[in-house]
Amino acid sequence: MSTEQIISSLPFVGGKKTTPQHPLGPLTAGEITESAKLIKSIWPANTNIQFKSITLQEPKKADLVPFLAAEHAGQSTPTIERRSFVVYYLRNTNKLHEAVVSLSQGKVESNVRLGPNVHSNADGDEIIRVEQIALEDEQVKAEIAKLKLPEGTVVISDPWIYGSDGINDGLFTDNERMFQCFLYVRDPNNASELDSNHYAMPISISPVVSAETMKVTRIDFLPTGADATVKEPGPYKVQPPNEYIPEAQDLRTDVKPLNVVQPEGTSFEVTKFSEQGQSVAWQKWDFKVGFNQREGMVLYDVHYAGRPLFYRLSLSDMNIPYADPRHPYHKKAAFDLGDAGAGIMANNLQLGCDCLGSIYYLSAVLSDDKGEPLEMPNCVCIHEQDAGIGWKHTNYRTGRAAVVRNRELVLQSIITVSNYEYILAFQFNQAGEFMYEVRATGILSTQPIDEGISVPWGTVVHPGVLAAHHQHIFSLRVDPMIDGPLNRVVFDEAHPMPRSDFNPHGVGYTVSETPITTSGGYDLDWDVNRIFKIQNAAVKNPVNGKSVAYKIMAPPFQKMLADKDSFHFKRAEFADHNIYVTSYKDGELYAGGTYTNQSRGGTGVRSFADRKDNVLDDDIVVWVQFGINHVPRIEDFPVMPCEVLKVAFKPVNFFDKNPALDVPQSVQSFNKSTLMGVEHKQEAGTAVVKDGELCCNKESSKL
Ligand SMILES: [Cu+2]
DSSP states (O other): EEEEEEOOOOOOOOOOOOOOOTTTTTOOOHHHHHHHHHHHHHHHOOOEEEEEEEEEOOOHHHHHHHHHHHHTTTTTOOOOEEEEEEEEEETOOOEEEEEEEEEETTEEEEEEEEOSBOOOOHHHHHHHHHHHHHHHHHHHHHHHHOOOTTTTTOEEEEEEEEEOOOOEEEEEEOOOOOEEEEEEEEOGGGOOOOOOOGSSSSSSSSEEEEETSSSOOOOOOOEEEEEEOOOOOOOOOOOOOOOGGGGGGOSOOOOOOOOOOOTTTSSSSSESSSSSSSEEEEEEEEEEEEEEEEEEEEEEEEEEEEEEEEEEEEEEEEEEEEEEOOOOOOOEEEOOIIIIIITTTTTTOOBBBBOOOOOOEEEEEHHHHHEEEEEEEEEEEEEEEEEEEEEEEEEHHHHEEEEEEEEEEEEEEEEETTTTTEEEEEEETTHHHHHHEEEEOOOOEEOOOOTTTTEEEETEETTTTEOOOEEEEEEEEEOOOOTTBBBBBEEEEEEOOOOSSSSSOOOOOEEEEOOBBBBBEEOOOOGGGGGEEEEEEEEEEETTOEEEEEEOOOOOOOOOSOOTTTTHHOOOTTTTTTTTEOOOTTOOTTTTTOOTTTOOOSSSSHHTTOOBBBOBBSSSEEEEEEEEEOOGGGOOOSEEEEEEEEEEEEESSSSSOOOTTTSSSOHHHHHHOOOOOOOOOOTTTTTTTTTGGGGGOOGOOOO
């Protein structure tokens, strides 16, 4: 990122001091308003500012660690200055600025103009306007007219982030911030249905809109055959619709209710640690929850039974590069967090629909393009769920079983990014484990294809509709403090023991542990069962003397397929390794860099790691990548069954035994299950529900 310090003669104007807030508390509506006011005050009164984000500037870790230590010890906390981080354009220009506002002092502390080739995220107001601009353009209308669509047909425009290819060829330059609009029609035979699935009817006209002038600068025509040839738009053949809405289905009638009932309420507690920040305590876990425009949910200061585990956890980035090599699809590579924002796109979650059981909702306040507070109601839901059996053993000699359920606490947020949905969840259990789960759903991004054609970079999911292959690659940022601030990452590998007098049958194997000393990208290797662990080498397990650790159980995925010289590869700096380990630096929060829109690389985690810093027994950050290569199936259309990805973090030699031993037994008197069949041999009174204590007893002791 190149930056240019503005030499401004404009005075910084002092503002009203706001009420002190916890240093990790998300900005309040008042702080957002104050930040915008202070930024406006450094420009002439008639300056039209387009705010891109106004968010908490988190304190330096060196300041925050003593604050949190004092807080945990119940001591008085030091004062930490409240700051906001503001990104804005002078509207209708490419003049992007990044500012830090001291809310404590009521002044703009720094204000830097960024560029060239640094672009900010799209905002909601802008996306709606770009949609309209693309459809109202006279040239676009003239091209649409060539389709000879039936009277009353509605054309829909989906603005996409333009992407980068480094080509500087007149109209084909990505120097300026632009949108590539993909157009569709809504079913002409059901034109009044606003929720009709337009992704089943893509058309080949693709206007490009300048985010600076807000005008159509070019109209691309999409290739629809097996090669890169483009054709003039011709009469459109109306295909049958392919709807996802329930009224278009013949709904099955044999689903009986499955209610989640918690007669005594939930086992978790939510309390405010600041006006907009909430603390959650559940089953020995406690942490703070923040929410911001870019990452959505952020967890801070995560402890289990009072022991520190994670300083900060968040989804840092995601990238979705597409496989179609033809213009303009070759630039299609969404960074949904940096290009738009997981917070700003969060759904308003609905009781009994998105979340079952006894639900606690968190709401947030973000900001809009005018710098005004934007309410984000119910953007996180918190609930418990039953995740099957936690552990069980039956003593076959006595027939006595000991069994507990696995209760999980879930913090869920759902984001809609145009066609697609991601259901993002932190999940905690009673065995000291936590998981990060992504469910990918929603509608495939589609494009037109001539009938009868098949291509190896996509799947035809409906007549005339191609869904190109694409990868979803996520980066979870883990800032650990496993039993203290200085951690290391090690990896275990299992290797066969050489044949010897000791191993004469060639069956032995051993597990070795190797520490990572230098920042870099590292990979899984299933052939040697390579497992990465975050470890505190200074704290030993009292029983076996091993260093306490948490292991990372991340599913394998195919690394980015785009080649190393491609802009996709340069930009998605996290997409080439399962794990990155870096030394902690304030402000290094995003694996693809702070500004991903039309980025060119050099500002993300690969660059952080290239410092080749020491990461052994230091303040480190672990970036965990996971994902899928999404080769669309016809079953993924018109809406995709959830594809579930899960990363788990499990204690290794951290406790001295199974930490879920103290979970009360799973018994009928507590669970109140209902007997539905006559085949069940459980004889009440003789063994099973004795005093409401046990599920099973002696009667059927068989192996
Ligand atoms: Cu996908």
